[in-house]
Amino acid sequence: MRRTIWIYGLMLGVLVVVFKTLEYKWLIKDLSWQWSLSLVAVLFMGLGIWFSQHLNKAKAPDRFKVNQTAIDTLGLSTRELAVLEKLTAGLSNQQIADALFVSVNTVKTHLKNAFTKLEVNSRVQAINKLKALQIVP
Amino acid sequence: MRRTIWIYGLMLGVLVVVFKTLEYKWLIKDLSWQWSLSLVAVLFMGLGIWFSQHLNKAKAPDRFKVNQTAIDTLGLSTRELAVLEKLTAGLSNQQIADALFVSVNTVKTHLKNAFTKLEVNSRVQAINKLKALQIVP
DNA sequence: TTTGTCTTCACCCAATCGGGTGATTGGGGC
DNA sequence: GCCCCAATCACCCGATTGGGTGAAGACAAA
Numbered sequence A, B: 001m002r003r004t005i006w007i008y009g010l011m012l013g014v015l016v017v018v019f020k021t022l023e024y025k026w027l028i029k030d031l032s033w034q035w036s037l038s039l040v041a042v043l044f045m046g047l048g049i050w051f052s053q054h055l056n057k058a059k060a061p062d063r064f065k066v067n068q069t070a071i072d073t074l075g076l077s078t079r080e081l082a083v084l085e086k087l088t089a090g091l092s093n094q095q096i097a098d099a100l101f102v103s104v105n106t107v108k109t110h111l112k113n114a115f116t117k118l119e120v121n122s123r124v125q126a127i128n129k130l131k132a133l134q135i136v137p
Numbered sequence C: 001t002t003t004g005t006c007t008t009c010a011c012c013c014a015a016t017c018g019g020g021t022g023a024t025t026g027g028g029g030c
Numbered sequence D: 001g002c003c004c005c006a007a008t009c010a011c012c013c014g015a016t017t018g019g020g021t022g023a024a025g026a027c028a029a030a
Helices: A002-024 A033-059 A068-074 A078-088 A093-100 A104-118 A123-132 B002-024 B033-059 B068-074 B078-088 B093-100 B104-118 B123-132
Strands: none
Touching: A033 B033, A078 A093, A078 A104, A078 A123, A093 A104, A104 A123, A123 B123, B078 B093, B078 B104, B078 B123, B093 B104, B104 B123
């Protein structure tokens, strides 16, 4: 939002410069009134499109925002989240254990507790719920 | 793309009308040169932003389009796809069997073949690959 | 200090899953 | 007619998973 304000401010500044330039007809002394006007119109329409695209692109690559509220209400711990993240990547319990430098039993415990908190009873259901709750991308 | 062309054509039409209006100063006879120019600039920048947003919104509702090409190159059959779809929903083999009115063994066979074609060896990996290939949402 | 939570690990057991082999049926194409 | 392939099902086996119980250390809060 602050970004938008800055951009509009900048646009107004540019506007002033262009007007001053046109006012004294430094560059366009040979151009007629209509032509200079259309130039300005096209220029600013282009700028509008460009800025809009830019703003959109800035927020469009729908970068994932973790839903911390959901994590808190579910009561998922740090370690449980780490295990779930690996789970989402398609790793087996043994692979998760290797990745996190813990025993398979530990991974199983974390997953058991996480499943209980998520109210699911399979890995795929867990993943679907995590995605639905915006806890993982 | 054709849509864009239409819009730009329309914009040019509006441009002409505005210029004619300004040329004869029907509405702005009391306005100074700078003010009318800034009016045009702001107006067209706004139009540019508006059109850009509009175009973006038109294509943004990223509704899912099945990647039939990927399905064909992988050689996934109709039944395999049906099973994979249920799999994605988080169903167990038995639940898939009940949903599709076939035996669990059949489901297992389809899944086995599908896994081979997808070059994966677990349900979660299969889901990840299917999503990456845009075969399921 | 006691309590509670998080993290770690172990053992057990039933259910499920992944993977292999083999067989039958029906439809389409040669 | 013959062949191929999708679809269906069966059986087997080892690996994995889901779920239960228990316990120990660490650490923060009461």
